[in-house]
Amino acid sequence: MERKICVSLDFLEEKHRDAIEKTAAETGFVPRFFSKRERDAAMAWLQESEILYTGSLTLPAKAGASLRWLAFAYAGVDPFCRPDGPLAGKDCLLTSSNTFDVTLAEHTIMVLLMLLRRMPEYEERVRRREWRAGLPIRSIRDGRFTILGAGHIGGRIAEDLKGMGAAHVTGVSRSGRSRSPYFDEVRPISELDAILRETEHLICILPSTPETRGLFTAEKFALLPQGATFLNVGRGDLPDQDALMDALKSGHLAGAAIDVTDPEPLPPEHPLWTCPGLILTPHAAGGTTLPRSRDDNVALFCENLRRYAAGEALQGLVDRSQGY
Numbered sequence: 001m002e003r004k005i006c007v008s009l010d011f012l013e014e015k016h017r018d019a020i021e022k023t024a025a026e027t028g029f030v031p032r033f034f035s036k037r038e039r040d041a042a043m044a045w046l047q048e049s050e051i052l053y054t055g056s057l058t059l060p061a062k063a064g065a066s067l068r069w070l071a072f073a074y075a076g077v078d079p080f081c082r083p084d085g086p087l088a089g090k091d092c093l094l095t096s097s098n099t100f101d102v103t104l105a106e107h108t109i110m111v112l113l114m115l116l117r118r119m120p121e122y123e124e125r126v127r128r129r130e131w132r133a134g135l136p137i138r139s140i141r142d143g144r145f146t147i148l149g150a151g152h153i154g155g156r157i158a159e160d161l162k163g164m165g166a167a168h169v170t171g172v173s174r175s176g177r178s179r180s181p182y183f184d185e186v187r188p189i190s191e192l193d194a195i196l197r198e199t200e201h202l203i204c205i206l207p208s209t210p211e212t213r214g215l216f217t218a219e220k221f222a223l224l225p226q227g228a229t230f231l232n233v234g235r236g237d238l239p240d241q242d243a244l245m246d247a248l249k250s251g252h253l254a255g256a257a258i259d260v261t262d263p264e265p266l267p268p269e270h271p272l273w274t275c276p277g278l279i280l281t282p283h284a285a286g287g288t289t290l291p292r293s294r295d296d297n298v299a300l301f302c303e304n305l306r307r308y309a310a311g312e313a314l315q316g317l318v319d320r321s322q323g324y
């Protein structure tokens, strides 16, 4: 019996397919590649596949009973952890791809600098053809930052901030620990309220779980000092979006940048589109538009395929009961 792999991804280049073919041949698997348009052909192959490598949220629900491992090509796996989600009733391994650290960290540094250096206001002045400088700015060098989410991506953001001379980077995680050596300290999320009172610049990169959904209420924003900045590159259901807009309009927050919203896509009439002081991007921080993200994604899959075939622990293995 052939051991089949179904690969349904639109970002693969020839070198990526070659790498997957090679690893599959070495490990005794037969891969087939399908684009989004080849749904019907994919469906037949999927019925007999042991492994599915995809970024689709709908395809996994269609997998057959043969499925043993879903290698999800993105980081956020929350839909697959919901009891009524696309993996409901399927007893298979689930891995997420933690290969978006570089693109997410660089996006974060970009919007952070835009806020610290008052880019939204300068853009507005330039649009009005007003040649006027002089807005007070702030720097990453010597600054103090808190990163909510001290995993792979949070660690890369901390590394970039420290590389630019940040004085202090606090990581916050569930356990109060992190594998990254770039945090000056890592504290447990149980201390969040005290941490927020001391936080000038807050960067959120949390998964969506029952504990994080709606975590950022008006009360939480109020704990941040006057003039703080709020960045979210994790999931859009973290903040109460009305409370975020209120905190910006009242001037309590100096600025905010969010790459994720709830819902997505953001409806055209939503007030977030025009909220003053907010840099909004349409879930553009991660994804596979950076070549490195594609290469790392495929390299991770191939490494995990070797591990899977050898019966070793997979990287990025998700605990579906924890939600990440």
Ligand code: GLV
Binding pocket: 073, 074, 075, 076, 077, 100, 286, 287
């Ligand atoms: C992007 O948001 C991802 O889940 O990778």
